[in-house]
Amino acid sequence: MKPKLALYWAASCGGCEIAVVDVEEHILTIADFFDIVLWPVAMDFKYKDVEAMPDGEITLCLFNGSIRNSENEHMAKLLRAKSKVLVAFGSCAQEGCIPGLANLFTKQQIWDYVYKQSPSTVNESGIFPQPINKMPEGTIEIPTMWDTVKPLNQVVDVDYYVPGCPPQSDQILNVVVAVIDILKNGQPLPPKGTILGAGDKTCCDECGRERKEKKIKKFVRPHEIIPNPKECLMDQGIVCCGPATRSGCGAKCTAVNVPCRGCYGPPPDCLDPGAKMISALSSVIDASEPEEIDSILATLTDPVGTFYRFNLAASILGRGQMEVRKQS
Amino acid sequence: MSWEPKIAGFLCNWCSYTGADLAGTSRLHYPPNIRVIRMMCTGRMDPVFVFKAFQAGADGVIVSGCHPGDCHYQEGNFKMLRRAHLIKRVLADLGIHPDRFRLTWVSASEGDRWARFSADFTQTIRTLGPLKLTSDSILEGTYNAA
Ligand code: SF4
Numbered sequence: 001m002k003p004k005l006a007l008y009w010a011a012s013c014g015g016c017e018i019a020v021v022d023v024e025e026h027i028l029t030i031a032d033f034f035d036i037v038l039w040p041v042a043m044d045f046k047y048k049d050v051e052a053m054p055d056g057e058i059t060l061c062l063f064n065g066s067i068r069n070s071e072n073e074h075m076a077k078l079l080r081a082k083s084k085v086l087v088a089f090g091s092c093a094q095e096g097c098i099p100g101l102a103n104l105f106t107k108q109q110i111w112d113y114v115y116k117q118s119p120s121t122v123n124e125s126g127i128f129p130q131p132i133n134k135m136p137e138g139t140i141e142i143p144t145m146w147d148t149v150k151p152l153n154q155v156v157d158v159d160y161y162v163p164g165c166p167p168q169s170d171q172i173l174n175v176v177v178a179v180i181d182i183l184k185n186g187q188p189l190p191p192k193g194t195i196l197g198a199g200d201k202t203c204c205d206e207c208g209r210e211r212k213e214k215k216i217k218k219f220v221r222p223h224e225i226i227p228n229p230k231e232c233l234m235d236q237g238i239v240c241c242g243p244a245t246r247s248g249c250g251a252k253c254t255a256v257n258v259p260c261r262g263c264y265g266p267p268p269d270c271l272d273p274g275a276k277m278i279s280a281l282s283s284v285i286d287a288s289e290p291e292e293i294d295s296i297l298a299t300l301t302d303p304v305g306t307f308y309r310f311n312l313a314a315s316i317l318g319r320g321q322m323e324v325r326k327q328s
Numbered sequence: 329m330s331w332e333p334k335i336a337g338f339l340c341n342w343c344s345y346t347g348a349d350l351a352g353t354s355r356l357h358y359p360p361n362i363r364v365i366r367m368m369c370t371g372r373m374d375p376v377f378v379f380k381a382f383q384a385g386a387d388g389v390i391v392s393g394c395h396p397g398d399c400h401y402q403e404g405n406f407k408m409l410r411r412a413h414l415i416k417r418v419l420a421d422l423g424i425h426p427d428r429f430r431l432t433w434v435s436a437s438e439g440d441r442w443a444r445f446s447a448d449f450t451q452t453i454r455t456l457g458p459l460k461l462t463s464d465s466i467l468e469g470t471y472n473a474a
């Protein structure tokens with residue numbers, strides 16, 4: 001009997017799914033070795049098929065997307081029970097990713113904006129989504145949105161992590177090939193909690209740009225200058241999250257003049273990418289007087305959204321002090 | 329029991345820690361709310377220590393080093409100064425009052441200055457009240473509600 005594979009998306013943009021498909025013809029190797037039992041983006045299986053399985057029936061589950069509603073949570077718990085190995089696949093499942101930035105606001109604030117205040121919304125009767133809707137034809141139930149966006153491991157026990165938004169296809173292939181190898185030869189699995197499909201250095205270590213002593217008098221946003229293609233972007237005043245990001249993608253973004261935004265998550269031994277970015281930026285700012293430091297920092301846009309773009313939901317201070325934020 | 333501010337203090341070995349020691353040996357009176365942690369230089373102050381302290385229950389964090397120009401490693405306190413500005417900015421964006429974090433300079437001979445700063449910072453934190461980081465339990469009312 002073939003080992004069973006499940007792929008699932010919770011609060012996900014679909015990019016992680018596309019990244020899997022992007023392994024191109026190798027998808028056939030995967031389909032050949034595994035019996036795919038759930039893959040909503042590509043195949044028609046029902047949740048009740050999974051519910052009917054005995055616990056531990058699925059050998060490997062690649063779970064992408066964060067947890068932010070009742071359906072996501074139900075599927076996380078279900079797939080945890082049914083899977084021998086549960087992998088948080090991609091930044092959303094690993095650390096909350098872009099959806100996690102919603103934790104800066106409450107559900108009410110988000111709903112008020114989306115369903116009332118946004119310029120393109122017309123909602124005169126003030127209709128908000130209702131989880132239970134009674135219609136003449138019967139009752140329709142839709143998932144209930146939670147107030148907090150959570151990475152997978154804040155909801156269920158996770159065995160491994162594959163970072164990236166999305167994980168690079170060559171790395172996905174490496175991971176799947178390694179798993180197939182382990183299963184074929186009956187080798188032991190890597191220790192629980194291992195980060196698969198990535199390196200153990202920083203993005204800067206993979207970036208070919210030349211670094212000099214950094215002396216920044218002003219930060220610029222990427223569209224404001226045409227960066228020199230050989231020099232470190234940070235040296236040129238562009239905030240680059242390379243120092244606070246795990247290697248593994250091959251520094252894809254900086255190779256095309258775009259700063260690293262941090263999608264591979266924090267490097268080993270980094271407890272908080274924001275703290276790491278504070279240190280990194282503080283060592284490039286060329287000022288020692290409080291007034292000048294302030295005027296240079298005034299050119300820095302949205303530090304929280306920049307430093308924690310992918311990991312606010314997994315950061316040390318998390319949502320901070322919401323009551324105070326709400327008033328501001 | 330009424331609430332008392334819990335404050336983490338990170339003091340550099342060469343100036344501020346000695347200064348705080350002097351405040352003690354001179355028998356100056358100041359509030360006991362600051363738990364002092366000694367470090368070699370404020371240049372070693374990783375911003376993650378500040379975040380960890382708040383996460384672990386501190387209501388305020390104070391860092392104190394040598395006066396500008398007096399750092400025993402030349403540049404350490406200037407590095408800390410730049411970090412401090414960014415730390416405050418990030419805290420404010422997260423709804424944590426930036427006054428909960430303070431950077432000061434106290435030399436080895438300024439026991440009185442340390443005593444004054446401690447009292448003043450403790451008062452600031454007392455006025456701001458306890459730090460309550462938002463967790464699901466605080467949002468319980470809304471977390472599972474429709
Ligand atoms: S990690 Fe990125 S690509 Fe994957 S689902 Fe989340 S947002 Fe999309």
Ligand code: SF4
Binds near residue numbers: 207233235240251
């Ligand atoms: S900061 Fe960015 S541009 Fe500079 S070396 Fe690191 S990854 Fe490359």
Ligand code: SF4
Binds near residue numbers: 165250253259262
């Ligand atoms: S350079 Fe940074 S943002 Fe770009 S893919 Fe690599 S880790 Fe992600």
Ligand code: FES
Binds near residue numbers: 340370392401402405
């Ligand atoms: S030694 Fe005191 S701040 Fe550097």
